[in-house]
Amino acid sequence: MSTDDERPEVPAVPRTRAEMRAAREAAEREAATAEVRAAPAAPELVQPAAAEASAPEPVPPAAAEVPDTAPPITKPAFVPAPAPAPKAPRNRRFLLALGAVLGILVLVGAGLGAVSLTQGPRITEVQVDPAEAIETSGSRVILTANQSLAAIDESQVTVEPSAPFTLDAAGRGIGIRFTVPLDDDTKYTVSVADAVGAGGGPSATLTTSFTTPASNIFLLRRDVDKKDTIFRTDLTGESAVPVFAAGKINDFRATSSQLVVSVEEDEGSKLIVMRRDGTDQRELELPGEGYVGAIQVSDRGGLVGYSYSDKELSDTEGRASVLVTQSLTGDDDPVITEVGGEEANIFVWQFVPDSAAVLFIDFDGALSLVDRSSDAGVQSLGLATTIQGVSRGTYTAIVERLDGTVVELDLTDGSEQPLAASDPDYGTATTITPFPGGTLRHVVARSESGIPSGQAIVKVNDKGAATPLVEVGPTDSILQACASPSGQYAAVVIAPDLADNPYDQMLLPLPENMETHLVDLRSGDELVALTGFDASWCQTAPQF
CATH class of the missing domain: 2.130.10.120 (Prolyl oligopeptidase, N-terminal domain)
Structure with a gap:
């Protein structure tokens, strides 16, 4: 005999047969899903519970009036096992790493951009040749900034220790050209104040330093019993090194990279060009068989000049004391200086420093200037008895006029003033x-x-x-x-x-x-x- 606990629960709200069937089917699906989750295997057929199949369904009073045309569902329900979760792509880690790197690069680039905007221009490259700077005029320090710059004025540039210079600035580059050579064994500091980017922004001071090397000097030592020798030494005299020797060395001159030596032999002179260590010797062609004297060099023009006289010389034949210039490379023929279409006999002459121009006085006392780098011809500068010297970087010559006065002569415009x-x-x-x-x-x-x-x-x-x-x-x-x-x-x-x-x-x-x-x-x-x-x-x- 059944108790109240064994009776089917009567719903608080009467349900129709269709509602009861829907509820039963939902319960069956839930039970089937629970079994599949507990033991995932091949799909199985789930039968309705026996008790539920035999138990009479309570019929509400209203249901008697409505014929039930839908028979009970006896078809088993098929519930497939859930599909396995998709696996992560093999390259997921690579993609994550790549994304992280790109993110870091973006952050770094943004940071650098922010720094550039807040700090102003910076120097990215410096070009300078300290060894050349102590030898010749016109050496340069070139600063390259990380961005194009607004116009730079000479007043913004300082050089310590002080040295005269000219300025050439455009775009990202700032060129400082020293108009005279620099001191040896000295630390130079170049600063450009208030440099601003072309697009505006904060200003910055661009600064660089370099140290020039200690000087060396070449000297000629003649020896009447042995060979004459050109040697190089430091300024202490303790490191003398011979670089060239010959039986009779008449004269020599030095450029920043080469030596030019006049050697005296029985048949005449020879002119030999070599490196400063005495290697790579080569002989220059002369205008003929004769003698060379008063040799000079133009480092900037790449020229050697000298006074030349033929070995066979008489009152009517031969060339005497003509001024000859030619390339230090030996690629061209010797050029004899002419005045008025005729070869001039030269009393004294000098190269103008930092140029290819020649200043000379002929045997008639005429002072003239000719530039070997142009076809401008000979420029007359009056009469003079001697040339004392020509200043580096200023194109000013010190000459003595016929009346004995010594003047400073500006070679650019011909003006002069007493020394x-x-x-x-x-x-x-x-x-x-x-x-x-x-x-x-x-x-x-x-x-x-x-x-x-x-x-x-x-x-x-x-x-x-x-x-x-x-x-x-x-x-x-x-x-x-x-x-x-x-x-x-x-x-x-x-x-x-x-x-x-x-x-x-x-x-x-x-x-x-x-x-x-x-x-x-x-x-x-x-x-x-x-x-x-x-x-x-x-x-x-x-x-x-």
């Missing part, structure tokens, strides 16, 4: 050698009878203040004084004990014993005295 006397005034100078910042003047003291009683090299700065550098007594003689390219040092050639110091028998005869004294022009202190002469700092050879 100011020194303070104190040491009298008339026999030679005047310009250097950046002043001149070196060779003066001779004489007794009342006119006999030399002493000689001196006096440094005179641009304001006229004079300071004696080297002094000798009446037994010695000063043959030459010249300055280093920047005007930092001086080389003074002295022939000691001249009465017992015989001249050699060379084409350029000079005393056999000569000394070169190196002096610091800033302090006036002597650095060292070296055996030899014809210092490579000098533009011309010493005169006897």
